[in-house]
Amino acid sequence: MRIAVIGTGYVGLVAGTCFAESGNTVTCVDIDEDKIRRLREGEVPIYEPGLEELLKRNVADDRLHFTTKYEDAIPGADAVFIAVGTPPDEDGSADLKYVLAAAQSIAEHMTGYTVIVDKSTVPVGTARKVKERASQHTKLEFDVVSNPEFLKEGAAIDDFLKPDRVVIGSESAKAAEVMDELYAPFVRTGNPIIHMDIESAELTKYAANAMLATRISFMNEIANICTRVGANVDKVRKGIGSDARIGSRFLFAGLGYGGSCFPKDVKAVVRTAQNANYDFKILQAVEDVNERQKRLLFELVEGHFGSDLSGKHFAIWGLSFKPNTDDMREAPAVVVINALLAAGATVRVYDPEAMEEAKHRHLGETVAYATNPMNALDGADALILVTEWNEFRRPDFDAVKERLKTPIVFDGRNIYSRKRLEESGYTYFGIGT
Numbered sequence: 001m002r003i004a005v006i007g008t009g010y011v012g013l014v015a016g017t018c019f020a021e022s023g024n025t026v027t028c029v030d031i032d033e034d035k036i037r038r039l040r041e042g043e044v045p046i047y048e049p050g051l052e053e054l055l056k057r058n059v060a061d062d063r064l065h066f067t068t069k070y071e072d073a074i075p076g077a078d079a080v081f082i083a084v085g086t087p088p089d090e091d092g093s094a095d096l097k098y099v100l101a102a103a104q105s106i107a108e109h110m111t112g113y114t115v116i117v118d119k120s121t122v123p124v125g126t127a128r129k130v131k132e133r134a135s136q137h138t139k140l141e142f143d144v145v146s147n148p149e150f151l152k153e154g155a156a157i158d159d160f161l162k163p164d165r166v167v168i169g170s171e172s173a174k175a176a177e178v179m180d181e182l183y184a185p186f187v188r189t190g191n192p193i194i195h196m197d198i199e200s201a202e203l204t205k206y207a208a209n210a211m212l213a214t215r216i217s218f219m220n221e222i223a224n225i226c227t228r229v230g231a232n233v234d235k236v237r238k239g240i241g242s243d244a245r246i247g248s249r250f251l252f253a254g255l256g257y258g259g260s261c262f263p264k265d266v267k268a269v270v271r272t273a274q275n276a277n278y279d280f281k282i283l284q285a286v287e288d289v290n291e292r293q294k295r296l297l298f299e300l301v302e303g304h305f306g307s308d309l310s311g312k313h314f315a316i317w318g319l320s321f322k323p324n325t326d327d328m329r330e331a332p333a334v335v336v337i338n339a340l341l342a343a344g345a346t347v348r349v350y351d352p353e354a355m356e357e358a359k360h361r362h363l364g365e366t367v368a369y370a371t372n373p374m375n376a377l378d379g380a381d382a383l384i385l386v387t388e389w390n391e392f393r394r395p396d397f398d399a400v401k402e403r404l405k406t407p408i409v410f411d412g413r414n415i416y417s418r419k420r421l422e423e424s425g426y427t428y429f430g431i432g433t
């Protein structure tokens with residue numbers, strides 16, 4: 001099939017590449033000229049494991065193309081995926097201006113029946129708005145389908161090629177057939193394509209993220225109780241996770257959730273509920289707990305060193321909002337670092353992939369950048385672990401101790417053993433452990 005994908009961010013680039021990998025001819029469109037120039041020169045603008053190799057192979061095989069011009073991508077396309085951003089506007093609801101602009105441009109360049117697919121995360125009712133906007137700009141036949149994306153950054157290729165499920169919301173049998181054909185190669189292992197009405201598909205995406213965010217805030221509250229009553233959240237996690245009704249994944253306490261999805265999607269559901277005259281109490285609490293949790297590590301530092309941190313210097317390991325990505329959108333690291341700086345401390349940071357992103361978009365020259373994890377430690381009053389990259393999991397703690405001014409570790413992801421560190425002469429702070 002001929003496919004167009006609008007938006008070459010984490011979702012658009014992964015979806016476009018994977019659809020090309022399964023034999024389709026794919027053209028990806030973005031209004032960001034610099035991004036498209038880099039992609040055309042073979043440079044992948046984001047860090048996503050496995051993406052570069054797959055992308056280069058499909059470009060070389062002439063199945064994957066990049067353009068800034070809709071007229072190069074839309075004419076003759078069987079399906080066009082909208083994968084542009086849906087950031088929160090001032091009141092927390094999803095801003096649909098990019099989605100609707102894309103819908104208009106698609107309609108203006110269609111040359112025959114086209115399935116327009118909403119892949120961006122959008123509130124209930126968006127497919128209807130996309131249909132309205134597109135109808136104003138074409139007389140040709142088209143259908144709008146909701147096909148939310150569930151990939152996780154850092155594991156995006158695997159999630160896309162082997163999805164737990166594919167959700168398709170459609171009111172047209174013809175469009176549903178096109179979607180089934182496109183996804184057939186990815187569900188060969190038996191995972192389902194779940195067809196439903198458009199509104200349910202749109203809400204399924206938000207419900208999934210809201211449920212996962214709820215688990216995390218719930219476990220963070222359990223961790224905070226653990227600290228107060230002398231229990232250990234890691235043991236509680238194992239104890240409850242072995243119950244099949246609960247399951248063991250997504251129960252890790254830490255510094256709160258970040259990233260481009262959970263924070264904005266939780267806000268968007270709260271807002272959708274308000275608009276429907278419903279007070280979604282649980283989700284408001286999920287967000288409040290998360291805001292508090294992002295400050296917890298700083299409060300532990302303050303509790304130990306006092307509120308005036310001038311003259312203190314800290315090493316930070318990990319900047320990205322989670323491991324295996326360079327994405328720092330809503331990263332807890334930014335909250336921790338800004339709080340330390342505001343209290344007068346100085347900071348040296350290290351992250352395997354997110355240093356450029358930090359320098360150019362989030363932290364600038366406010367911190368020092370180390371060239372490797374060990375030289376981030378030199379002369380620091382403590383090590384603060386923010387993101388659980390594998391390379392931080394088993395450091396040589398004797399060597400770490402030699403570099404630090406005082407052997408203190410604040411472990412925001414509970415990846416170290418309190419017992420081991422205390423036996424080696426460290427003072428250890430975890431989250432509910």
Ligand SMILES: NC(=O)c1ccc[n+]([C@@H]2O[C@H](COP(=O)([O-])OP(=O)(O)OC[C@H]3O[C@@H](n4cnc5c(N)ncnc54)[C@H](O)[C@@H]3O)[C@@H](O)[C@H]2O)c1
Pocket residue numbers: 006007008009010011012029030031032035083084085086098101102119120121122149150151152153260261
């Ligand atoms: N990042 C994730 O892990 C993830 C996973 C599932 C769903 N989502 C959802 O998918 C959507 C995209 O997320 P993302 O992280 O890939 O976004 P992103 O910000 O990384 O990329 C969006 C891209 O769209 C481009 N764009 C904006 N308007 C355009 C237009 N009119 N025409 C062409 N290109 C345009 C931007 O230049 C940008 O490159 C969001 O709704 C998000 O909530 C994201």
Ligand SMILES: O=c1ccn([C@@H]2O[C@H](COP(=O)(O)OP(=O)(O)O[C@H]3O[C@H](CO)[C@@H](O)[C@H](O)[C@H]3O)[C@@H](O)[C@H]2O)c(=O)[nH]1
Pocket residue numbers: 121149150151152153154209212216249250251252253254255256257258259260261262321322
């Ligand atoms: O047990 C856990 C699991 C995750 N997190 C945090 O939660 C955030 C989000 O992590 P994750 O869900 O792995 O990453 P995302 O790439 O944001 O993926 C989420 O958001 C995407 C965008 O909507 C969805 O497609 C995915 O299904 C959904 O998992 C990160 O800050 C993690 O550190 C925890 O604190 N504890």
